[in-house]
Structures are given as C-alpha cells and as structure tokens.
Amino acid sequence: MGWTRKVLRVNLTTGTCVAEPLNMEWAQDYLGCRGLATKYFTTEVDPKVDPLSPANKMLMVTGPLTGTMASTGGRYSVVTKGPLTGAIACSNSGGYFGAEMKFAGWDMIIFEGKSPKPVYLYVENDRAELLDAAGLWGKSCWDTEETIKASHQDPQIRVCSIGLAGENQVLFACIINDLHRAAGRSGVGAVMGSKNLKAVAIRGTKGFGGIRDFPAFLEVTNQKKKILADNAVTGQGLPKYGTQVLMNVINEMGALPTRNHRDVQFDQASKIGGEAMHEKRPTDGKAQLVTNAACFACTIACGRISKIDQTHFTVTNNPKYWGATGGLEYEAAWALGAANGVGDLEALHYANMLCNEQGMDPITFGTTVGAAMELYELGLLTKEQIGEEAPFGSTKAMAHFAEITARGEGFGKELALGSKRLCAKYGRPDLSMSVKGQEFPAYDGRAIQGMGLAYATSNRGACHLRGYTVASEVLGIPVKTDPHVTEGKAELVKAFQDATGVFDSAGICIFTSFAWGLADVQPQIAAACEGDWSMEKLALMGERIWNMEKQFNLAAGLGKKDDDLPPRLKTEACKTGPAKGLVSGLDKMLPEYYQIRGWNEDGVPKRETLERLGL
Amino acid sequence: MMKSLYLDPQKCTGCLQCEMACAYEHTGAFNPAQSRIKIFNFEHEGRMVPYTCTQCAEAWCLLACPVEAITMDAATGAKVVHDGTCVGCKVCTIACPFGTVNYVAETGKVQKCDLCGGDPECVKACPTGAITYVDADWTGLDRMRAWAGRANSAVL
Numbered sequence: 198m199g200w201t202r203k204v205l206r207v208n209l210t211t212g213t214c215v216a217e218p219l220n221m222e223w224a225q226d227y228l229g230c231r232g233l234a235t236k237y238f239t240t241e242v243d244p245k246v247d248p249l250s251p252a253n254k255m256l257m258v259t260g261p262l263t264g265t266m267a268s269t270g271g272r273y274s275v276v277t278k279g280p281l282t283g284a285i286a287c288s289n290s291g292g293y294f295g296a297e298m299k300f301a302g303w304d305m306i307i308f309e310g311k312s313p314k315p316v317y318l319y320v321e322n323d324r325a326e327l328l329d330a331a332g333l334w335g336k337s338c339w340d341t342e343e344t345i346k347a348s349h350q351d352p353q354i355r356v357c358s359i360g361l362a363g364e365n366q367v368l369f370a371c372i373i374n375d376l377h378r379a380a381g382r383s384g385v386g387a388v389m390g391s392k393n394l395k396a397v398a399i400r401g402t403k404g405f406g407g408i409r410d411f412p413a414f415l416e417v418t419n420q421k422k423k424i425l426a427d428n429a430v431t432g433q434g435l436p437k438y439g440t441q442v443l444m445n446v447i448n449e450m451g452a453l454p455t456r457n458h459r460d461v462q463f464d465q466a467s468k469i470g471g472e473a474m475h476e477k478r479p480t481d482g483k484a485q486l487v488t489n490a491a492c493f494a495c496t497i498a499c500g501r502i503s504k505i506d507q508t509h510f511t512v513t514n515n516p517k518y519w520g521a522t523g524g525l526e527y528e529a530a531w532a533l534g535a536a537n538g539v540g541d542l543e544a545l546h547y548a549n550m551l552c553n554e555q556g557m558d559p560i561t562f563g564t565t566v567g568a569a570m571e572l573y574e575l576g577l578l579t580k581e582q583i584g585e586e587a588p589f590g591s592t593k594a595m596a597h598f599a600e601i602t603a604r605g606e607g608f609g610k611e612l613a614l615g616s617k618r619l620c621a622k623y624g625r626p627d628l629s630m631s632v633k634g635q636e637f638p639a640y641d642g643r644a645i646q647g648m649g650l651a652y653a654t655s656n657r658g659a660c661h662l663r664g665y666t667v668a669s670e671v672l673g674i675p676v677k678t679d680p681h682v683t684e685g686k687a688e689l690v691k692a693f694q695d696a697t698g699v700f701d702s703a704g705i706c707i708f709t710s711f712a713w714g715l716a717d718v719q720p721q722i723a724a725a726c727e728g729d730w731s732m733e734k735l736a737l738m739g740e741r742i743w744n745m746e747k748q749f750n751l752a753a754g755l756g757k758k759d760d761d762l763p764p765r766l767k768t769e770a771c772k773t774g775p776a777k778g779l780v781s782g783l784d785k786m787l788p789e790y791y792q793i794r795g796w797n798e799d800g801v802p803k804r805e806t807l808e809r810l811g812l
Numbered sequence: 813m814m815k816s817l818y819l820d821p822q823k824c825t826g827c828l829q830c831e832m833a834c835a836y837e838h839t840g841a842f843n844p845a846q847s848r849i850k851i852f853n854f855e856h857e858g859r860m861v862p863y864t865c866t867q868c869a870e871a872w873c874l875l876a877c878p879v880e881a882i883t884m885d886a887a888t889g890a891k892v893v894h895d896g897t898c899v900g901c902k903v904c905t906i907a908c909p910f911g912t913v914n915y916v917a918e919t920g921k922v923q924k925c926d927l928c929g930g931d932p933e934c935v936k937a938c939p940t941g942a943i944t945y946v947d948a949d950w951t952g953l954d955r956m957r958a959w960a961g962r963a964n965s966a967v968l
Contacts, residue, residue, distance in 0.1 A: 265842050266832050266937065293828075300843060353845075376855060402918075404835060404843020411836075422939065487858035491827035496939035498825035502858040521858030 198409040199261030199726030200224055201302050205325055207318060209392050210251060210310030214318070214325040219304050225728050226811065229260035231287045232702035232742040234276040234305060239285070239745060241307075244752035248280040248384075249366060249391040251311035257298065257357075257397065258306075260704020261726050264299030264405040264493075267418045268425055269706035271296045271493025279383030280391075281368045281561065281615050282633045282658040284755055285746045288371065288385045289662070289701060290357075291492030291500075292378030297355035300401030312393040317345065317358075320399045330395040334364065337554045338373040345398045358396035359386045360555035365605035366390050367613040369561035377523025377553045378492060383635060383657050386556045414724035421717050422496050428712035430672065435499035435708065436489050437471075440527035443639075444470030450671065450680070451774015452644035453531065454637060456538045456589045457567040458630045458763075461641045461771045465540025469530050473542055474501065480508050485546060487521045497708060501525060503546055511547040511596050518550055525549050528661070531639035532563025533599075537570055538589035548599040555603035561615055564636035566598050568616035568628055569608075577623045583608040627764050633658035633755065642766050642783075644776035645670050647678070647686040650786045653760050654690065656746040662707055664693040674711060681775075683782035687790035695739035702742065741810040744794075744802050748812065757800045760787060814889050816948035817925075817932060819862045823942035826853055826860040833937035837928055846916070848925040849934045849943070862943055864934075865912040865925040867891055873924070876907035889948065890927040898922060 202219045220237075227233040234256040246252045255277040262270040273295030279286030298306070301322050308318075315330035333341050342356040357374035363386035370386030371379040380386075408414045425431040434442040447453045448466035455463040467473060474486040483504070491498035503524025505512055512518045525533075525546055533545045552559040572578040573587045580586050584607055587594035601609030611619055616629040616636055630637050635658025642649025647666030655663040666689050670680035678689060696715050700707050703722055715735060723730040750759075766781045791798060795806030802812075831847035839846045849864035871891045874882040881897035882904060884890070893913075900920040904913045913924040925932075927945075935945045947953070 266829060266836070268939075296828075296844075300845065402843070402845035404839065404841035404846060406839075406841030406843075408842075411840075415836075426939065488860075489825060490858075490860065491825035493828055494832070495825075495827050496829065498827065498940070500825075504858065520856035522855070 198407045199722070200229065201299060201304050201405070201407060203303055205303050205306045205320070206309070207306060207325070207327070208309045209312040209316065209327070209394060212312070212327050214327065216323070226738065227742065228699070228702040228722070228738060229304065230258050230263070230272065230274045230702045230704050231276065231289070232698060232738065234258035234274060235285065235287060235742065235745060235749075237305070237307065238276050239749045242278065244278075244749050245754065246278055248278040248283065248388060251392070253278050253388060253391075255308045255385065255388050255392065256305060257308075259295050259299045259304055260702055262721060263704030264296040265408065265418070265725065266415065266494060267705060267721050267725070268422045268496040269492065269494060269709055270704055271495065272704050272706055273298060273380075274701065275372055275380040275385045277385055277388045278753070279385065279635075279657065280366070280387045281384040282635050283753060284383075284633050284657055285749045286383035286385055286657055287701070288380035288382050289707075290372070290374055290378050290380040291495065291706060292375030293493045294355045294357045294374035294378070294399065295704070296493045297399045297401045299405050300403055301399050302401065302403050306397070308392060308394060311391065315393050315395050317394065317396040317398060319349070320397070322401060322403050333395045335361070337361065338556050339376060339554050341396050342376060345396060349398070351400060354398050354400045356396055356398045358556070359389045360603065361605070362555045362557040362603045362613075363387060363390035365603070365613065367557060367602060367605070368615050369558040369565075371556050371558045373553060373556045379553070379556070379558070381558045382560065382660065408725050409727050410724050414721070417720045417724050421713065421721060424717060425496055425709060425712050430674075430711040431497045431708065435497050435711070438474075439471060439489065439499045439501045441471030441474060441501070441525060441530060443527045444530060445472065446671070447640060449774075450644060451771055451776045452641040452671075452680070453535050454630070454639065454641045455535045457536065457564070457571040457628065458637070458641065458765055459571070460773065461644055461776065462773050463535040463538070463540070466535060468540045469534040469542050469545060474503065474525065478506050480506050485542060486524060492706070495706065497706075499708060505546050505550070506543045509543040509547065511544060518547065522550060523553050528639050529559040529563070532560045533595065534563075535639075536564045536567040537591075537595050539592050539595050540590070541592045544592045544596050548596055551599040551603060557603055560638055561636045562599065562602060562612070564630055565612050565616040565619060566595055568620055568630065569598070569612060570594070571628055572620065572623050572625065575625070577625060630763055630765070631659055632762065633759050635659050640667055641771070641776075642762060642781045643771050643779050644774065645680040646683050646782055646786070647680070647689050649762055649766060649781040649783050650686055650690045650790060651693070653762050653783055653787065654694075654790060656743065656750055663697060664690045665697070665707070665710070666690055666693050668693070668711065672711070675714060681779060683785045687786050687793050690790060691793050694743050695736060698739035698742035699735050702738070737810065741812060744807065744810055744812055747802060751801060760800055814948040815930070815945050816867065816889075816951055817864065817927070817935070818944045818946045818951050819864070820942050820944075821859060821861040823940045824851060824860040824862050825940055826851055827939065829937040829939060830862060830934035830943055833933040837933040838923070846923070848912075848923060863912070865891070866910065867925070867927070872907040872909065873904035873913050876903045878903060885926070885929070888927045888930045891924070892926045893922055893924055895919070895921050
C-alpha cells in the first residue's frame with residue numbers, strides 16, 4: 198500500500214504505452230518520487246548519455262503520500278539527466294497534476310525515445326495514448342492547457358506542458374503544470390522538448406484507496422497538520438507573505454546576492470519583498486497580491502496569486518497579462534530583481550509571468566541576465582551585440598530579455614544557454630555564479646557558510662532545496678547555528694541533504710520541514726505504506742539516495758572539480774552587512790564533508806560506504 | 813438546533829482537503845472525482861469557491877424523484893439519496909437548479925451531499941475555516957457581528 202503499484206512506460210519512438218508492475222523491492226528501499234525514480238533512471242540509463250538525445254529518459258513520478266490527505270501530499274517529480282548541468286536532474290512540483298496521476302492509477306510514467314512528430318500523452322485512468330500535438334506546438338503552457346481541456350471537453354483534466362522555452366530547448370526550460378506550478382530547475386523542460394513531447398494530460402477518477410491503515414493515517418496526518426498550523430513560519434509567515442517573507446530578512450543579514458553577487462545587500466530589497474506585495478499601488482489603489490493559494494492537499498498555502506498594474510509599461514497594450522495568476526515567490530523575485538539590481542516589483546511580476554507562460558526557470562534566467570549585465574558593464578558585451586543598453590538595474594532590458602529568451606530570438610539565443618556558457622563565450626567563465634552549470638539561488642554562500650557547501654555539493658548543481666541549512670543558520674530550525682562559521686557545517690549539510698531525500702521521496706513538500714522533522718514524516722509514511730519504516734531505515738534511505746545520485750554524476754564524468762564555487766565567492770569578501778569581510782570557507786568544509794560522507798579525498802564513495810548503504 | 817453548511821470563498825485556498833474527506837467518507841478512498849463538495853478555481857480572478865448542496869427546504873430533487881429515493885433526514889434536514897431505491901434516472905440532476913446532484917456512471921446512482929449524518933467531514937478537513945457548520949437560522953450571525961463591530965455609537 199502507499200503505491201498504485203503501476204508504472205506506465207511510454208516509448209515515444211514507437212508510440213506505445215505499456216503498463217508494468219512497480220518494482221516493490223525498490224519501493225521498499227527508495228520509497229517513491231525522487232528516490233524511486235532515480236533508482237529506475239540510474240538503472241536504465243547510461244550516465245554518459247547526451248541529455249537531449251533520444252537515449253535519455255524522463256520519468257514523472259509520485260510518492261506514497263501523493264494524492265492523500267497528508268498535508269502537502271500532492272507532489273510529483275521529474276527525473277532525467279539535466280542538459281544545463283550534465284548531472285542527475287530531479288525537479289519537484291506541486292499544483293494538482295501529481296495527485297491526478299495517482300488518481301488515474303499510476304505511480305510513475307517513464308518516457309523513452311523521441312517522437313517523430315509533436316505529441317502529447319493523454320491518460321484517462323487505465324487508458325493511455327499518444328495524440329497528435331501539431332496544433333499545440335508553438336503554444337504557451339497557458340494556451341496548451343486551455344486547448345487540451347477544450348478539445349477533450351473536460352475542464353477537470355490536469356495538464357503539465359512545455360512552452361516555447363522547452364520547444365526551443367532553452368537549457369533551463371521547465372515543465373509547467375496547473376498554469377503556474379513548475380518542475381523548475383536543471384532544464385527538464387528542454388529534455389521534454391527534445392522528445393517532441395508537448396504535454397501530459399491526465400484525468401483520474403479512480404482515486405487512491407491504497408492506505409495501509411486508514412484510521413491511523415487520518416489520525417496522524419491530522420496531528421501533523423496541527424503542528425504546521427501552530428508553527429509561526431508555516432502557520433503565519435508563509436500563508437501571509439509566501440516565501441517572499443524572506444526578502445527583507447535575508448537582505449538585513451547581508452546574504453542577499455545582488456548584481457551578480459558583487460554585493461550582498463540590495464538597497465531596493467524592501468520594494469520587491471513580501472510586504473511590498475501587500476502595499477496598495479499609487480496608480481490603481483490595489484496591492485499586487487490578490488490572495489494566497491494552496492497546492493493540492495497543502496494546509497500551508499504559501500502560493501501567491503497576483504495581478505499586475507495595468508498601467509505598467511510592460512503590459513499597457515497587452516490585456517492578456519492583466520488577470521490574476523501565479524505571483525512572485527522569493528526565489529523568482531530575487532533572481533529577476535536583486536540579482537540584476539532591478540527594483541521594479543511590477544516588472545518582476547511581468548517577467549515571472551513570462552517564465553510561467555513559456556516555461557522557464559526564473560532562477561537561472563534571472564541570474565543569467567545578471568551575468569550578462571556584468572559582462573555589459575565590463576564592456577565585453579555591447580549594445581550592438583545585444584540590442585540595447587543593459588547595465589545593472591535596467592528594468593527594460595530584463596523584461597525584454599524575458600521575451601526574447603523564451604522565443605529564441607536574437608541575444609535570447611545566447612541567454613538560453615545559461616550563464617556558464619554565456620560567460621565562457623565572452624572570456625569570463627569566472628563570472629558565472631553557478632555550480633555544475635546551474636546558477637545559485639537566493640542565499641549568499643559567503644554570508645551563510647553552510648549554503649556555500651550545500652551548493653558546491655548539490656547533486657543537481659547549485660540549489661537551495663537539496664540541503665536548506667538556511668533553516669538552521671538563519672531561522673534556528675531545528676537548532677540555531679552561526680551562519681558565519683564553517684565549523685560543524687559539513688555535518689549540518691549532510692544531515693539536511695539526507696533528510697531532504699526522504700521528504701522528496703514521500704511526495705510531500707519540503708516547506709513542511711520548517712515545522713516537521715523526519716520524526717513527523719515517519720509515522721505518516723508508516724501508516725500509509727506496508728513494510729518497516731523506522732527512523733533508522735528512513736535516515737539510511739536518505740543517505741542511500743544521495744550516494745546513488747552521486748554515483749551517477751561520477752559515472753557521467755563529474756568529479757571533485759565540479760564540487761566547487763566560483764572564485765568570486767572564495768576571494769571577494771562581502772562588502773557590507775553583518776558578514777562584511779567574509780569569503781566562503783569551502784576549502785575547509787569540503788574535505789570534512791567528504792570524510793563525514795565516507796567518501797575518499799576526491800569525493801568518491803568508499804566501498805564500505807556503498808556496502809553499508811546497500812549500493 | 814438545525815445546522816447548515818456555511819461556505820466562505822474568501823477563506824478558501826483550493827487545497828481540496830474537503831473533497832478528499834468527502835470522498836473518503838462516502839467511498840473509502842481519496843478521490844476528488846467522487847466528492848459531493850467541489851472547489852471551483854476562477855484562475856483569472858484569483859478566487860477559489862467551495863460549492864455544494866444547500867439542502868433546499870422545498871427540495872426539487874426530492875420532489876422530482878419518481879421512486880422516492882430521496883428523503884429528508886429529519887435530524888439534519890439533509891436530502892439523502894438511498895442507493896437501494898435510486899434507479900439512476902437522473903431526473904433529480906435536471907431538477908436541481910444548482911447542479912449539486914450528479915450521476916455516477918460507476919454505480920449507476922446519483923450522489924449529493926448528505927451532511928454526513930450531521931457531522932460533515934469537509935468541515936473538519938478544511939484548514940482555514942472556509943467551510944463551517946452553523947445554526948441554520950443564523951448563518952448571517954458572524955457577518956452581522958462584523959458589521960455591528962464597525963458601527964460607531966452615533967449612527968449605524
């Protein structure tokens with residue numbers, strides 16, 4: 198129980214859809230979602246595969262708590278080899294799509310090969326078929342969802358799709374479901390585009406009754422929901438301000454990377470944070486934020502639903518963008534704003550809408566724009582080359598870049614490759630603020646030392662969701678640690694990374710971890726799933742998943758040189774704020790981290806480590 | 813005291829916990845497709861609205877049923893479908909002006925809200941208080957209180 202026990206295997210080359218039983222032995226060792234799909238993926242796919250070739254596979258997967266009343270139990274993940282990084286990619290999304298997959302009776306969908314022409318997968322419970330997507334190709338994610346619902350005459354279908362960014366294989370294209378939820382990072386949308394797969398449309402009316410002990414499950418999930426409701430972050434901060442609650446907090450502690458990490462504080466941070474989204478605009482007397490919203494089964498409801506100022510220059514002649522839609526989260530507001538020095542909240546919302554509409558990761562997009570602006574300021578990119586003036590803080594350039602990047606026009610084609618390739622092309626590879634080719638998110642690795650190590654060692658490239666030590670170093674969850682010191686951070690990062698593997702494999706949202714520890718997740722899994730789900734087993738499983746991902750990366754050709762930070766973070770100290778004078782102490786932390794992980798000094802798992810983990 | 817469901821769209825976040833609770837109570841599975849309460853998401857307005865049967869006093873579904881498969885639960889006022897009697901003719905689904913009685917192909921019967929015998933599961937599952945179960949004669953009480961609180965001593 199906990200699983201539907203069914204996997205749908207879709208061969209896009211031959212056009213076949215075949216049901217097969219879920220490997221229940223693997224389910225016991227890897228649970229679901231991230232862990233289970235990565236086990237399938239790494240077993241079936243050559244690590245050296247070209248991510249955008251037909252030989253790469255793409256797995257969409259739910260967890261045992263997906264489609265249940267466990268709070269936030271609606272997540273699905275997309276696992277593949279990422280074109281941005283050349284590493285394992287696993288992007289997690291909320292919304293309603295994941296639960297619908299479960300309700301149709303599927304734990305996982307495996308996509309293989311490449312369709313000779315654009316298609317979309319339509320699933321109605323047990324029935325699955327590939328349908329012609331000629332009429333959808335060229336459409337945005339928003340129009341694709343609307344068109345599919347209309348053509349099937351079923352408004353209750355749930356859809357995930359790629360927009361123009363995925364079709365054009367923008368290396369940071371994402372997969373958008375339910376209009377504004379995203380499997381966002383590492384370019385999973387480009388992989389989908391490379392397979393000529395435009396969308397997956399699912400209608401599930403079977404529901405999910407596979408809970409091992411329903412009364413126990415309802416009792417424990419109710420208890421755990423209460424913990425979320427009573428917690429200051431998940432019960433108050435996130436519902437009111439969303440993740441944007443962090444903008445001013447992180448800025449004040451001097452950890453808000455600004456202008457391509459030249460600075461760590463942004464003088465306009467208060468104009469682009471969660472509080473600003475509540476403020477009434479002088480133009481129309483309305484706040485940008487309309488309401489908060491939840492993903493499936495989520496009792497936190499951190500999602501933002503916003504409306505743009507209709508008089509803003511980006512949309513004055515474009516009513517299409519005037520309606521309510523997914524609003525700015527912290528990462529997007531930071532990447533589109535502080536990372537470029539842009540402090541115009543309406544412009545950030547506009548660019549964020551384009552990212553949702555056409556399926557682009559706003560983190561990598563925004564930070565790539567930041568890198569381009571630095572190249573421009575250094576004279577390495579000129580107005581003639583990129584079509585306009587683009588110094589830091591140029592709102593017009595940022596908004597314009599969002600338009601041309603998704604469409605693959607002009608300079609947008611260069612931005613579409615991410616900052617690593619852009620900076621290398623113009624002779625300054627050091628200016629790409631990335632690890633393994635994936636750009637940093639919104640926390641400075643100098644001012645929050647643990648995050649520096651978490652970025653350097655993240656298996657999918659720089660990421661805040663693989664080991665969110667911000668919880669401890671900033672918010673004091675579960676215990677407060679000093680963000681400025683390196684001592685103890687190797688252990689802290691490992692603990693967060695391993696625990697996150699369990700959260701991500703259960704089918705719940707990592708934001709629950711502001712209030713829940715592993716001990717809160719464990720009884721929910723145990724009530725849902727057959728088998729032994731002790732704390733010890735889960736902790737070991739988290740570590741197993743991390744090592745499995747690491748092994749794939751090593752076999753793909755990544756190594757110690759890729760567990761590194763850009764020179765800026767190691768040599769240019771924070772100029773202002775409480776962390777003034779600090780650089781990242783990665784060189785101190787990394788050897789300790791390898792040792793604690795049971796890896797050799799080159800970052801390769803030792804034989805005894807692999808044996809202990811059953812790998 | 814007769815009670816009534818009271819739905820407040822302003823508090824709804826669209827999490828669908830109510831739909832799962834309803835479906836579990838009636839079918840034993842988490843299945844929004846079998847829920848008697850539905851959340852409608854008006855995406856472009858940023859509004860999420862819960863909607864279900866209002867248990868009309870003069871219930872057209874009950875009156876329309878040719879086999880008397882719909883009766884009133886005297887304790888709760890709920891108009892309840894009896895599966896053993898229902899022949900799946902769907903006349904009640906036509907009679908209901910609000911669309912809250914629906915046919916289920918899988919069972920060959922219709923389904924609608926039955927107030928869970930007086931202890932609605934959707935109410936207990938709602939994390940924001942968007943669905944409450946209140947005195948049927950005083951569904952306006954909270955709003956009256958809110959307006960009363962805004963009145964000054966001189967004029968209303």
